Amino acid sequence: MTEATRRERLRADTEREIRQAARALLVERGRDAVTLRAIARELGITAPALYRYYDSHEALLRQLCDDICADMAAVLYADLAADTSGQVGCQVRAVCRGFRRWALAHPQEFALVFASPRDPLGADQFGAVFLSLAGRLIASNLVANHADDDVPEVLHEDLVRFQQVLMDAVSVHGVTIEDDVLNLGKIYHVVQSWVRLYGHVALEVFGRFPFAVSNPEPMFDSMLDQMLSDIGFQETP
Amino acid sequence: MTEATRRERLRADTEREIRQAARALLVERGRDAVTLRAIARELGITAPALYRYYDSHEALLRQLCDDICADMAAVLYADLAADTSGQVGCQVRAVCRGFRRWALAHPQEFALVFASPRDPLGADQFGAVFLSLAGRLIASNLVANHADDDVPEVLHEDLVRFQQVLMDAVSVHGVTIEDDVLNLGKIYHVVQSWVRLYGHVALEVFGRFPFAVSNPEPMFDSMLDQMLSDIGFQETP
DNA sequence: GAACTCTTGTAAACACCGTTCACTAAAACC
């Protein structure tokens, strides 16, 4: 299995070092400090050598985005696993709080991944944990039934597509859902929850609330409560 | 009144040209293309000359942010004025739709102003129109009364501060409000609306919805409906 | 083991960037 040439191992090591250096520069000195020459300096090599590993500065930044997404997903999965309540509502809370905590602890990474007018990005990576959880949430059937009539007809086509994405995400984890459980009304509310979650976190990270919030955590928790209640959770934590 | 020296006029002209060039570069080729040399090239002068007008590249970017905020505010005020219904609910809709339209038409500007992990920014400029409208909305008393008990105690202090900000913003327009009309419950819901509005717009501009939305406008309108309903608007448009 | 190829690095160079500094020419002022 570990059929790796010596050369391949060395190459993998260097690539890992490149990623680590790039990440450290981003965290400590911001996006503009992630420079090919600075990375090379960190590794004790010259800048053109990096072109043996990445086609361009932009390609390296893309890789950096993917790494960030993967790391964040790992953190969120850990938060999810740390919840032993067995209640889906608590799991949702754990992951949402984890997302906020991660974003506040990694503002530069958050900005790069979630707030750049760029190409598709590593959306696959990032969304996985949310999709999986959202799918499980819906499958648990603890969510109140929202009539499909609530959602505008124009959205049906898109929501059906998202429905398929969700079912695929869940089936990867070995769970299968019947169509009628995963109805459009629920899916619509999941999307709306993502809007609120993302909105609050981004506003907090970027400091764009319309006034100075001295302690945003209770505001977040309060929003989370209302969000879960809107979705239809009646569990009491 | 127009006691301007010839030199002062020339200086003002040049400064305006600098801003225009910077703005055009941002719009057409992105944030990283807004370089001192590129701006100077556009004006037919050399880069160091720009230091007669701005202390640094960063200072010029800050000025650019302020300009963007001012322009956006003008657009939103125009959208507001274009609504002749006289109904506050319709005005709120007009401004929120205007915000979305502006953000989609100016993604680079939006990213620079609303999604950068930076200093305070020209928040004064940008928020003014929202504050004014939110204040009027609340003052119109069409909003259902939300009990103050709904909002967590920890938030009271912050919300009271925001209450003052709102009342100041409204009083600038010659309207005064009694304290009991502008209660904390309402204010809390205004903040929550901002979270959802910003969340949707940012997700759309940055393409970070969890699936491909082919036509996001009805989704936005649908969210707007629910937002207004949550706030307590019963007007029918 | 010699000859060969492939891989990984270097050094030099190009064009661009922000910024500083000495300097000039023109405008404004007294």
Add this chain to the structure above:
DNA sequence: GGTTTTAGTGAACGGTGTTTACAAGAGTTC
């Protein structure tokens, strides 16, 4: 008319992404 203030230049410094030609080592083949 002489002086000061101002807006510009050009050269330079160290930084950037990227390309190119080249060297040295690792792996492979005979």
